[in-house]
Amino acid sequence: MSSHGQDQQLERLTFFSDAVFAIAITLLVIEIQVPxxxxxxxxAWLEALGHLIPHFLGFVxxxxxxxxxWAAHHRVFGMLQKYGPSLVWRNLALLMSVAFMPFSSAxxxxxxxxxxxxxFYSLNLFIAGLLQWRLFRTALRAPFLxxxxxxxxITAMRRRTLALPLMSTLSFALAFWIPxxxxxxxxxMPLVVAWFARGGFRxxxxxxxxxx
Amino acid sequence: MSSHGQDQQLERLTFFSDAVFAIAITLLVIEIQVPxxxxxxxxAWLEALGHLIPHFLGFVxxxxxxxxxWAAHHRVFGMLQKYGPSLVWRNLALLMSVAFMPFSSAxxxxxxxxxxxxxFYSLNLFIAGLLQWRLFRTALRAPFLxxxxxxxxITAMRRRTLALPLMSTLSFALAFWIPxxxxxxxxxMPLVVAWFARGGFRxxxxxxxxxx
Amino acid sequence: MSSHGQDQQLERLTFFSDAVFAIAITLLVIEIQVPxxxxxxxxAWLEALGHLIPHFLGFVxxxxxxxxxWAAHHRVFGMLQKYGPSLVWRNLALLMSVAFMPFSSAxxxxxxxxxxxxxFYSLNLFIAGLLQWRLFRTALRAPFLxxxxxxxxITAMRRRTLALPLMSTLSFALAFWIPxxxxxxxxxMPLVVAWFARGGFRxxxxxxxxxx
Amino acid sequence: MSSHGQDQQLERLTFFSDAVFAIAITLLVIEIQVPxxxxxxxxAWLEALGHLIPHFLGFVxxxxxxxxxWAAHHRVFGMLQKYGPSLVWRNLALLMSVAFMPFSSAxxxxxxxxxxxxxFYSLNLFIAGLLQWRLFRTALRAPFLxxxxxxxxITAMRRRTLALPLMSTLSFALAFWIPxxxxxxxxxMPLVVAWFARGGFRxxxxxxxxxx
Numbered sequence: 001m002s003s004h005g006q007d008q009q010l011e012r013l014t015f016f017s018d019a020v021f022a023i024a025i026t027l028l029v030i031e032i033q034v035p036x037x038x039x040x041x042x043x044a045w046l047e048a049l050g051h052l053i054p055h056f057l058g059f060v061x062x063x064x065x066x067x068x069x070w071a072a073h074h075r076v077f078g079m080l081q082k083y084g085p086s087l088v089w090r091n092l093a094l095l096m097s098v099a100f101m102p103f104s105s106a107x108x109x110x111x112x113x114x115x116x117x118x119x120f121y122s123l124n125l126f127i128a129g130l131l132q133w134r135l136f137r138t139a140l141r142a143p144f145l146x147x148x149x150x151x152x153x154i155t156a157m158r159r160r161t162l163a164l165p166l167m168s169t170l171s172f173a174l175a176f177w178i179p180x181x182x183x184x185x186x187x188x189m190p191l192v193v194a195w196f197a198r199g200g201f202r203x204x205x206x207x208x209x210x211x212x
Numbered sequence: 213m214s215s216h217g218q219d220q221q222l223e224r225l226t227f228f229s230d231a232v233f234a235i236a237i238t239l240l241v242i243e244i245q246v247p248x249x250x251x252x253x254x255x256a257w258l259e260a261l262g263h264l265i266p267h268f269l270g271f272v273x274x275x276x277x278x279x280x281x282w283a284a285h286h287r288v289f290g291m292l293q294k295y296g297p298s299l300v301w302r303n304l305a306l307l308m309s310v311a312f313m314p315f316s317s318a319x320x321x322x323x324x325x326x327x328x329x330x331x332f333y334s335l336n337l338f339i340a341g342l343l344q345w346r347l348f349r350t351a352l353r354a355p356f357l358x359x360x361x362x363x364x365x366i367t368a369m370r371r372r373t374l375a376l377p378l379m380s381t382l383s384f385a386l387a388f389w390i391p392x393x394x395x396x397x398x399x400x401m402p403l404v405v406a407w408f409a410r411g412g413f414r415x416x417x418x419x420x421x422x423x424x
Numbered sequence: 425m426s427s428h429g430q431d432q433q434l435e436r437l438t439f440f441s442d443a444v445f446a447i448a449i450t451l452l453v454i455e456i457q458v459p460x461x462x463x464x465x466x467x468a469w470l471e472a473l474g475h476l477i478p479h480f481l482g483f484v485x486x487x488x489x490x491x492x493x494w495a496a497h498h499r500v501f502g503m504l505q506k507y508g509p510s511l512v513w514r515n516l517a518l519l520m521s522v523a524f525m526p527f528s529s530a531x532x533x534x535x536x537x538x539x540x541x542x543x544f545y546s547l548n549l550f551i552a553g554l555l556q557w558r559l560f561r562t563a564l565r566a567p568f569l570x571x572x573x574x575x576x577x578i579t580a581m582r583r584r585t586l587a588l589p590l591m592s593t594l595s596f597a598l599a600f601w602i603p604x605x606x607x608x609x610x611x612x613m614p615l616v617v618a619w620f621a622r623g624g625f626r627x628x629x630x631x632x633x634x635x636x
Numbered sequence: 637m638s639s640h641g642q643d644q645q646l647e648r649l650t651f652f653s654d655a656v657f658a659i660a661i662t663l664l665v666i667e668i669q670v671p672x673x674x675x676x677x678x679x680a681w682l683e684a685l686g687h688l689i690p691h692f693l694g695f696v697x698x699x700x701x702x703x704x705x706w707a708a709h710h711r712v713f714g715m716l717q718k719y720g721p722s723l724v725w726r727n728l729a730l731l732m733s734v735a736f737m738p739f740s741s742a743x744x745x746x747x748x749x750x751x752x753x754x755x756f757y758s759l760n761l762f763i764a765g766l767l768q769w770r771l772f773r774t775a776l777r778a779p780f781l782x783x784x785x786x787x788x789x790i791t792a793m794r795r796r797t798l799a800l801p802l803m804s805t806l807s808f809a810l811a812f813w814i815p816x817x818x819x820x821x822x823x824x825m826p827l828v829v830a831w832f833a834r835g836g837f838r839x840x841x842x843x844x845x846x847x848x
Contacts, residue, residue: 012227042751436710440658447658
């Protein structure tokens with residue numbers, strides 16, 4: 001089974017995941033409706049597009065979040081040498097939460113200042129974060145992990161995985177108390193990811209891992 | 213034809229299948245409509261989302277079923293060394309039944325307690341199960357099958373293929389007599405797959421095949 | 425440029441094409457609307473699903489046509505060793521006509537007995553057929569064609585390419601004179617493809633090419 | 637990390653990009669609505685389809701623009717040997733502007749003679765052009781660029797990247813002053829790309845780079 005062995009099967013698993021990420025991220029735009037304006041002047045058009053601003057921001061935010069989930073997936077799966085059924089099903093669970101994003105994103109974008117839609121959106125991200133954490137915890141050890149991967153890389157990746165659950169919990173809480181502000185933790189997430197990846201307070205002298 | 217020979221052509225066939233599986237599984241969410249609630253309070257929102265619960269469950273169920281079909285496809289195509297026109301068209305037939313799932317799933321989810329939509333959904337799964345069985349029966353023998361594959365793996369895979377036709381038949385019958393309970397056999401399917409894969413009553417002493 | 429040379433670039437071109445084929449073929453189902461039936465009995469449901477039969481048949485027909493276009497593309501690109509800008513743009517032109525299919529298919533399926541929608545559908549297939557013929561005419565010769573490919577394979581492939589333009593012309597004419605019968609030539613297409621591939625009247629003694 | 641090293645990770649990045657391009661380009665058709673005509677005669681049908689002509693033209697124009705963005709991406713990524721986080725995120729930014737195209741394209745197509753929708757469409761293309769320019773500026777140098785790539789190829793590619801920002805600026809200005817003419821610069825873009833790629837006025841004696 002040389003040519004269709006573990007390597008190729010792992011590649012196909014990765015490939016299928018990529019496709020689901022790519023479709024989910026591109027479907028985000030489908031939910032934005034073209035305004036149905038007949039014979040409006042420029043002011044009417046600007047107003048109509050102005051009403052869509054929460055949708056545009058929601059699109060950008062969800063695109064960045066799904067993009068970050070993909071980038072982390074991309075990086076972790078590049079560290080593997082084997083796969084197995086536990087990986088396949090944990091991966092499918094993560095993909096399910098990602099494939100659900102176009103709905104949550106549309107729900108939040110159509111009602112950007114209401115509590116329940118925002119909490120629903122944060123909950124989806126929280127679940128995606130948990131499932132990512134669960135998948136990576138299994139993937140980043142024997143027998144799946146490639147032996148050549150540096151410990152520092154694994155540690156950085158594991159820490160980074162905590163960012164989404166943490167920030168979506170904050171976002172969930174904010175949505176409850178101050179609806180309309182709930183996306184702030186998510187917007188700050190890149191900073192948190194960078195901070196986590198560098199080991200929090202103590203920045204160590206390991207060579208900077210090549211990130212992706 | 214070294215570099216674009218059988219190997220690469222088989223890979224491309226697999227790839228095309230992966231893409232169809234990935235798109236079908238991600239399109240499942242498209243059918244869930246965002247509730248059109250203007251100025252509702254929290255209670256109204258919770259009620260509106262509550263009404264969507266059958267859609268959420270239908271999404272999860274269909275995601276798991278299509279995911280299982282993909283995982284089996286992934287595993288079987290990893291055992292092949294060649295392909296041919298009979299494989300291409302049997303594969304397209306299976307993909308057609310998978311690509312149809314977003315419709316059946318939406319039909320069942322919008323009418324979760326009615327007989328005909330549930331029977332329609334079970335019928336789609338039954339046809340997908342038959343077409344999978346037909347594809348794998350052709351694929352898992354000469355000249356397509358890779359010579360290095362263990363007999364035990366093939367037998368386990370063949371048995372496993374019976375689970376979907378069987379459980380969707382049960383589901384179809386349940387939909388007729390007790391609508392609303394019809395998805396129970398499908399929910400139990402992972403157990404049945406595991407049971408079938410292990411050879412039913414007689415669990416033999418073959419080394420556990422690497423599943424996926 | 426060993427690892428990212430012609431081989432890999434050709435592979436990526438093929439891959440992109442596969443993805444467009446896969447998305448177009450899976451989007452065909454999106455156009456079928458779930459009937460909006462509230463509290464209907466079984467008879468009402470069967471009637472509602474009965475009204476969708478033209479959509480189901482249109483889905484199957486378009487799936488088979490796009491599937492056949494993909495299978496031919498798959499086969500021809502497996503015979504190449506190089507690519508160039510003329511191939512890239514001829515390929516994009518074919519993909520455009522394929523990506524348009526979900527619209528034509530929906531138009532024809534919603535109005536299965538009317539002349540103009542049927543002629544529009546046939547026209548789309550005719551254009552797809554022409555663009556496929558144009559792409560393959562360029563691809564199946566130097567410098568793109570792999571040297572190891574047998575002449576008989578190329579001839580069979582070239583003949584096969586005539587089937588879609590021919591049958592869609594017939595379909596177009598039938599749509600004009602006998603709307604409702606216009607898909608018959610398309611349904612017969614697999615037979616015509618087989619007939620063409622074998623060299624028409626004179627079946628020669630070449631070894632049967634491995635089709636796909 | 638031989639088998640899952642830089643090469644494979646770069647390939648996966650490319651692959652994910654291809655999938656997003658392919659989905660965005662195929663989703664363009666989704667926005668064209670099937671006319672809801674019951675019992676119309678041929679004249680009514682021709683008129684209904686006539687009203688869709690701006691949609692058809694918009695589909696073709698956007699397909700060609702996204703196709704050109706993909707072809708350039710395809711060509712540039714074929715020149716790389718490494719990747720890194722800066723590439724990943726610049727790439728995601730470009731993909732975001734591409735994934736947004738189905739919305740802008742639908743907006744412009746439903747209102748083909750109005751100023752604001754046309755300016756919005758041009759703006760989307762301008763942003764895509766800028767993000768492409770930014771991505772390629774980073775990609776086409778050390779450490780990402782493959783050492784074997786000829787300087788002439790890089791220069792041609794860099795020049796070519798200026799075409800979309802320039803022509804979409806013209807298109808934006810035209811949309812402001814003469815709405816309805818605003819797509820002319822975009823339609824002329826292939827000529828401009830060719831002109832830029834050849835080095836403007838002074839056509840030099842370098843061997844023609846293999847374009848894609």
